Amino acid sequence: MKRSIIVSFVLVVLFILCGCSSQVQHYKIAVSQCSDDAWRRKMNEEMERELLFHPSLQLTLKQANANSALQCKQIDSLVMEDPDLLIVSPNEADEVEPAITRAYLKGIPVVIADRKVNGNYYTAFVGGDNYAVGKMVAQYILEHWDKKNCTIYEIEGLPGSTPAVWRHKGLADGLASNSHFYIEAQANGEWFEEPAYKEAKKLLLAYGKPDFIVAQNDLMGIGARRAAEEIFPDEVIHIIGVDALTGNGLGIDAICDGILEASATYASRGDLVIQTAEAILSGKPFIRDNYLGTTMIDREGAYAMRQYAEEMEHRVETIRLLQNKISELNETISLQKMVVYASISIVLLIVILFVVLWRVNVYRKRVHQERERTRRTIQEQQQRLEMMSTELARVQATASAADKFMQQLMREIEVRMADTDLNVNTLSDALHISRAQLFRKTKALTGCSPVDLIRSIRLKRGQQMLLNTDETIQQIAYAVGFTSASYFTKCYKDLFNISPCDVKRPK
Numbered sequence: 445m446k447r448s449i450i451v452s453f454v455l456v457v458l459f460i461l462c463g464c465s466s467q468v469q470h471y472k473i474a475v476s477q478c479s480d481d482a483w484r485r486k487m488n489e490e491m492e493r494e495l496l497f498h499p500s501l502q503l504t505l506k507q508a509n510a511n512s513a514l515q516c517k518q519i520d521s522l523v524m525e526d527p528d529l530l531i532v533s534p535n536e537a538d539e540v541e542p543a544i545t546r547a548y549l550k551g552i553p554v555v556i557a558d559r560k561v562n563g564n565y566y567t568a569f570v571g572g573d574n575y576a577v578g579k580m581v582a583q584y585i586l587e588h589w590d591k592k593n594c595t596i597y598e599i600e601g602l603p604g605s606t607p608a609v610w611r612h613k614g615l616a617d618g619l620a621s622n623s624h625f626y627i628e629a630q631a632n633g634e635w636f637e638e639p640a641y642k643e644a645k646k647l648l649l650a651y652g653k654p655d656f657i658v659a660q661n662d663l664m665g666i667g668a669r670r671a672a673e674e675i676f677p678d679e680v681i682h683i684i685g686v687d688a689l690t691g692n693g694l695g696i697d698a699i700c701d702g703i704l705e706a707s708a709t710y711a712s713r714g715d716l717v718i719q720t721a722e723a724i725l726s727g728k729p730f731i732r733d734n735y736l737g738t739t740m741i742d743r744e745g746a747y748a749m750r751q752y753a754e755e756m757e758h759r760v761e762t763i764r765l766l767q768n769k770i771s772e773l774n775e776t777i778s779l780q781k782m783v784v785y786a787s788i789s790i791v792l793l794i795v796i797l798f799v800v801l802w803r804v805n806v807y808r809k810r811v812h813q814e815r816e817r818t819r820r821t822i823q824e825q826q827q828r829l830e831m832m833s834t835e836l837a838r839v840q841a842t843a844s845a846a847d848k849f850m851q852q853l854m855r856e857i858e859v860r861m862a863d864t865d866l867n868v869n870t871l872s873d874a875l876h877i878s879r880a881q882l883f884r885k886t887k888a889l890t891g892c893s894p895v896d897l898i899r900s901i902r903l904k905r906g907q908q909m910l911l912n913t914d915e916t917i918q919q920i921a922y923a924v925g926f927t928s929a930s931y932f933t934k935c936y937k938d939l940f941n942i943s944p945c946d947v948k949r950p951k
């Protein structure tokens with residue numbers, strides 16, 4: 445019974461644990477972003493929104509302030525927390541790659557987002573096609589510059605980051621078709637406005653006015669514009685950027701305001717990053733290298749995008765409200781689930797309790813019955829013992845009475861042996877009992893009637909006398925109460941099968 449109680453209890457505990465565990469997130473995803481800027485905030489928002497469709501995923505996010513060494517440390521510490529998957533946007537490929545490789549070789553699936561690594565130690569990649577971005581910018585310049593020669597300055601992002609490398613390659617390859625279009629100078633703007641402004645200023649001062657400045661992102665393009673306005677305020681310099689983000693003061697606004705001439709879109713697709721992560725974690729098929737498309741946005745396109753973005757903002761706001769509602773509903777559902785599990789568990793516990801109590805009761809009854817039976821058996825045995833001892837006493841009493849009777853009877857017969865009048869009447873008188881009683885007792889104790897008993901005792905005494913005395917048969921016959929020797933002889937013969945004459949040896 446104990447075992448069944450323990451088993452039931454364990455089952456209930458497991459049931460409760462299952463109920464509770466169904467509330468917890470199933471997969472931990474660690475995200476390492478290289479920096480915190482508008483582009484990445486957009487990507488993070490996209491990821492957060494997508495998570496609503498994947499409640500089993502839980503994100504832990506760290507951003508490295510554009511510091512590769514810090515990002516390596518952050519990745520290592522994220523890995524220490526044993527995530528189910530790692531998403532990384534590496535600040536610089538060569539510097540951050542070892543940490544990514546360590547995580548990958550530890551068996552953690554790695555999704556590289558946006559900036560790529562050079563090696564192969566990753567599970568999937570989601571990001572823009574930077575070579576295509578560079579080529580598209582080149583294409584734009586070739587199509588929009590009608591003079592023979594075109595001088596271009598390039599403000600690059602961090603030299604160690606793959607977008608910087610590939611955007612440059614794309615631009616150079618794209619311009620290669622026309623030898624009059626060339627990149628005259630390059631500078632490292634580190635992906636940010638301020639360094640780009642400083643570097644652009646240096647270039648303008650050193651090399652003079654270019655026809656185009658290609659900034660590898662819009663932020664650096666805005667910085668370059670500030671430099672151009674300072675150095676060549678009355679000159680026309682075309683500045684092209686990359687990203688084309690909507691939002692206050694970002695690329696699209698800059699195009700609308702004439703700060704930038706155009707920008708190549710560079711999609712972040714945080715939603716696709718999460719979908720890919722989810723597919724990897726749940727063993728579904730996924731595309732390993734997802735290169736996102738790009739398109740050129742000029743002023744006309746920028747106005748359209750800004751308007752579209754404003755409309756989108758309303759929708760996004762609605763989506764945010766819906767997000768909150770969904771989160772609230774999810775919480776309510778989780779709570780209700782817990783209540784249901786708790787109720788079922790309580791009911792189960794009560795049922796188990798009842799079963800246990802019932803079984804205890806049955807067990808008690810059985811023990812009680814068993815005891816009752818034992819008590820009764822003992823009682824019966826005691827009664828039987830008492831009866832037996834009474835019977836024994838009675839038998840003993842009877843035996844001693846019989847003994848006494850026999851003694852008296854024998855004594856009477858012995859004493860009156862010679863008395864020929866000794867018969868049933870005289871004997872019953874002497875013993876103070878009726879003739880019938882005398883007959884019954886004698887018969888019961890000796891198996892013969894009193895008359896036969898008297899005769900056989902007389903004959904046995906006669907035999908003793910025949911053997912041990914010199915008395916004659918006649919004398920002996922009289923001595924043992926016979927009235928004649930002949931009758932003694934006859935009776936003696938009947939009893940001993942021998943004649944007294946043959947016993948009595950002649951002297």
Ligand code: FRU
Nearest residue numbers: 481483559607635661687710
């Ligand atoms: C943001 C950013 C974007 C650029 C991308 C390249 O940090 O600099 O402007 O397109 O990163 O990874």
